[in-house]
Amino acid sequence: MKRRVDTTCPYCGVGCGVSALVHDQQVIAVEGSARHPANRGRLCVKGSALHETLDPQARLLQPSVRGETVDWSTAINEVATGLRQVIKEHGPDSVAFYVSGQLLTEDYYVANKLMKGFIGSSNIDTNSRLCMSSAVAAQKRAFGSDTVPAHYDDLELADLLVLTGSNAAWTHPVLFQRMMAARTAAQEAGAPDKRMVVIDPRRTATAESADLHLAIRPGTDAVLFNGLLVWLHQRGITNAAYIKRHTQGFAETLATAQQTAGSVAAVAQACAVPVQDIVQFYEWAAETPNMVTFYSMGINQSTSGVDKAQSIINVHLATGRIGKPGAAPFSITGQPNAMGGREVGGLANQLAAHMNWDNPDDINRVERFWRAPNMAREAGLNATDLFSAVGEGRIKAIWIMATNPVVSMPDADRVRAALAQCDLVIVSDCMQHTDTLDMAHIRLPATGWSEKDGTVTNSERRISRQRALVKPLGEAQHDWWIITQVAHAMGFGASFPYQQPVDIFREHAQLSAYENNATRDFDLSLYADISTAEYDAMAPMQWPITAKAPMGTARLFGDGQFFTPEGKARLFPIVPRRPVAEANPEQSHFVLNTGRLRDQWHTMTRTGLAERLDQHAPEPRVSVHPDDAEALGVSPDGWLNLATLGDQPTGELKARVVLSTTQRRGELFMPIHWTHQNSRHGRVGALIPTAIDPISGQPELKHAVVQARVWQPQQQGMLWCRQPLPNPPWDTWLMRTVGGITVYQFAAERALALDAPLETWLRDEWPYGELLQRFDDATNGMTRVLWGQGNRIEALVWFGPTMPQPDIAWVANCLQADTISAPDRRDLLAGRSGGQEDAGPTVCSCHQVGEYRIRHAIQHEGLTTVAALGKALKCGTQCGSCIPDLQRLISTSVESVKSD
Known part of the structure; x- marks a missing residue:
């Protein structure tokens, strides 16, 4: 019998609702849930292919210890015994957990509780460190809390959208299509002044749709926003009454901005952008109160990511553009439950329920609530320091859950080497082949999407249910269950009595409300006594969710009240820092920018199983400006060998070249997704040195300087x-x-x-x-x-x-x-193709439409609009992520016909 189940997508931080059709313990189709407010029925191509990634042959289905298959009782005992022995001999800080934004909140909660309250160490960090930690630190510094104040509707209500460090057309396509639809509707209604500015060194698919693209020099974002603050103040746009009543630090912040970016000419020179483009951006910002600044990895993944995010927040606080419909700074996450992990304290420098290590009362509060016998007292090691400690032998045992750091971490080869010599490596994963799982002494089969049951929180603070659609395959178990069983085997069973996810969620909600009294932003007090039936029926809702806000809270800070001791937001003086290293093309030294592709996600353990997702970009090419390619002497489709610089280079890779005028000269771009499972010399993480933001600990994954040399295979x-x-x-x-x-x-x-x-x-x-x-x-x-x-x-x-x-x-x-x-x-x-017509490289993955077919339709059938192409070929009509490519093909094809 077929049945429909509402659940949530396991990919990016948008948190789209998914309606899954299930038959005979198989997910046979998925579509966007029209009832979910995040996506309103839309899904990107990755979400639309979820059912195509559920390959039983790819799954890890049985636990094993040092290569031998064992039962769960033996595996749990081996984990518990190994951890106890290491703690006995070397202390609790010799143990570490490295967890993931792909865990559900319930999984995260139990892992954090076991580590910080019962093992007694804060050495639990998450791959969200690589994604969001700079935005978190900036928000805590400015607001006194890790609060995203906005609502997705603000992306449609804003009259000026500023996207910086975000290629949302590819990375968050459902939100991007909401932005574009709102802009189109405004224009059709006769209100054309709904604008989009994109700030990105590359001319991305997102930039192609912008009214203004600022191709700034990498690392100069803070200069640009400092300059904007100065410009707005000079023209009387800063809100003196709001600043006085609701903020602190404005005078010092403005003075520093004037010293570092006091003139448009200075900003233009530092950013390597024409003066008139800077002026245009600043004028639009001055005349548009409804302004949302939407920022992502290009801001966060930097040695000055916190300061860059703060420079954005400074502008919004100084103008009072926060907490209002269509006006907010808006950080967007790359992982499905990065925010859920932050709620429970999944980062090493967080406690739980948005409490803090620098407050002894908070530590005592959590200790009392958990009745924790071994409560940690200070922050632990962030991800990069954690793996360094593994390599140095200070951490003797590490448990890695639902993530692949041998690929995703900077200095990836050293991470591999560190795990290779670690005494005990435990890995929980749903896939049987990953670069990290290959290093494990103990392998624990975890459930994956379609089997997991719990909650996730998206980038607008919206908690949604991720429901089980089918029974777990083989002997796979939920992560929370595995952790709970280990806690029991270590002697902590009375404090881990959980029988189902709702038991954990209820305790999580109770901790959020415990001695809160509106002093903390994260509050789920309305769910403190939630029943199983209520949990199963839970509708998507934005926290805080309290008796005063039983339907959730769309926006925060609209009343000008913040979570600092003074109740006022903090502006912070920003002195922009130059990147740690810069390009020198004359010596073949290039800035390498890394990022995601349209149809893939993270290390492809899931998306790589869906064949149609592999067609848009089937290999990890290195994008090179044509002038740089000519200087290097490399031809299109030729090969480059890229190696890190320094006395001890971290790694190298070989990749074929694709020429791109969207690149700035002296800069290269490579995607992050390939692993040792599907390539040799494709792991871009091996090229990235370990350079981190000193405040957040987030690595500078978006910026490395590499040596580029032509490689000529025979x-x-x-x-x-x-x-x-x-x-x-x-x-x-x-x-x-x-x-x-x-x-x-x-x-x-x-x-x-x-x-x-x-x-x-x-x-x-x-x-x-x-x-x-x-x-x-x-x-x-x-x-x-x-x-x-x-x-x-x-x-x-x-x-x-x-x-x-x-x-x-x-x-x-x-x-x-x-x-x-x-x-x-x-x-x-x-070498012929059997007489079949070649459709060309795939442009629309949803409907399998190739470039040659689209060009023919444009040039010979007169289909010169996206709507016309969609009507005839269906391309661009489902997820919309190929629309920028369609617009580019229309433009280039029409120009080609004119030139002929």
């Missing part, structure tokens, strides 16, 4: 086969699955010999096969080899001096069959 090619290879032989390779067939793209310093050694290698990999046919193409130097048995193809290899460009899906389709026809065999050897 041989490049592709291999199609039925199973992944245990040891691919090439210098660099990339693996993906197409139609159930494993496809490798490879390059090698030395050419694989064309005769006996090649045949020897094929026979070693497929000993039951034989060389069926081989064709040496004299026109392009390409060799194509069919290997198999009879009419069954086990492997097809194409290689030569350049990378082949076949129709990969057609080739994979040929290999799927047990027998192959003679015409198809001829086409494979000749």
Whole structure:
């Protein structure tokens, strides 16, 4: 029997509602939930493909200890015994937990309670350190609390949207489409002055849709906003009455801004942006009270991320543009439950329920509420320091939950080396193959999306239920259950009596209300006695949720009251700092910017399982400005070797080049998603040195200086086969699955010999096969080899001096069959695509529409608007994340026709 279940998406911080169709313990379809206020029925392509990522073959299904499968009782006992022994010999600070914004709040709560209250250490940190910790620190410094004051509706109500350090068109496409729809509706209603400014060194898909794009020099955001503060004050736009009544520190903040960014000319020079563009931005800001500044990783992932965020908040406080419809500073998270983790104190420098280590009363309060026998008394190690301590041997045991730090952390190779020599590495994960799981002594199978049951909190403080849709696969268990069982085995069972998620949520709500009396922003007092039925039926709601606000709270600080001791917000003087290192193209030193792609998420453990999500950007290319490529001597599709600088470089990678005029000269861009599971030399984290913000501890993941050198492989090619290879032989390779067939793209310093050694290698990999046919193409130097048995193809290899460009899906389709026809065999050897029309690179992943088909429709069918293309081809009609690409194709195709 089919049934519909409302749940929440497990990807970014938007927190979209998902309506899942379930049949026979399988999720067979998903769509956006029209009832959820975050997305109102929309889903991005990643969310729309959720049911395509639920591959049982990819799951970790049984616990194991040092390579041997065990039952849960044995696994729990091994974890508890190992932790107890380490604590006995080296003390509680020799143990660490590294957790994740992908945990549910209930999981997070139990992990934090066990570590800080019962093990007695604060060495629990989360991958949210890499995402949001600078925004958190800035909010606490300014507001006295980690409060996002805004509501998603403010993105539509604002007359000036300023997006800085955010490529929302790709990273938060549902919110971006809400912004764009509001702007279009205003224009159609005759109110065209609804504007968008995008501040980003790259001309991203988001910038393509902006009224003004400021391509600032990386790291100069604080200069720009200091200059804006000065400009607004000079023109009488700062709100003197609000400043006097509700803030402190304005005079010192303004004086510092005048010293560091006192003139538009100085700002323009520092930011490397034309003066007229700076003036245009400042004039729009001056004349538009309804202004939202929407900021993300480009602000946070910096050695001065806290100061950059503070410079934004300073502007909003000085103008009173906070807590009002359409007016707020708005930090957006990259993870589904980064905020839920902050609610429970998941960061090492947080306590619980938005209480603080620098307040002894707070520590005592939590200790009393938990009846904690070993309450920690001070903050623990942040993520980078934590893994350094593992490498130095100070931390002897680490438990990693639902995250992949061997890929995502800076200095990723050193993280791998640290785990390799750690006495005890415990990893809880739902996937059976990750770079981090490979380092584990104890592997614990956790439930994944569709099985997990609990709550998450999105970027606007909205708590939503993530409901179980199917029963857990194999022996997978919920993270909260695993942690609770370990707590029992360590002797703390009486304080961990939880039987279901609602038991934990109820206690979480009670702690939020405990001795609160409106002194803390986070308050779920209305849920302090929530029943199981009420929990199961819980509707999405923004905290605080109290007797005074039973329907939740849309905006905070509208009354000008803050959570500082004085009740006033703090402006803080910002002295902009230059990045830790800068480019020098004459020495082949380039600034490397990292970021996310449209259709992938984090380290691809989930999105990599959905084939259609791999089609928009199937390999980790390095984006290079054409002038830089010419100076380096690298051609389009050529290769660069990127290596970190210094006496002890942290790593290197090899990647093919894509030329892009969206790059500033002297700068490169690479995506973050590839891992050792699907590539060699694709882990961009290996290039990023450990440089952190001194206040937040957040690493500068968006900025590194690398040495770029041309790499010229002697041989490049592709291999199609039925199973992944245990040891691919090439210098660099990339693996993906197409139609159930494993496809490798490879390059090698030395050419694989064309005769006996090649045949020897094929026979070693497929000993039951034989060389069926081989064709040496004299026109392009390409060799194509069919290997198999009879009419069954086990492997097809194409290689030569350049990378082949076949129709990969057609080739994979040929290999799927047990027998192959003679015409198809001829086409494979000749490099043809069986007469199929090539649709080109995928632009619309939702409806599988390729670039060549779209260009043909524009140039030959007269479809020169996004609406016309959508009506004819369906592209851009579902999640909307391809709309910027469609607009670009329309523009370039129309210009091409005119020039002809």
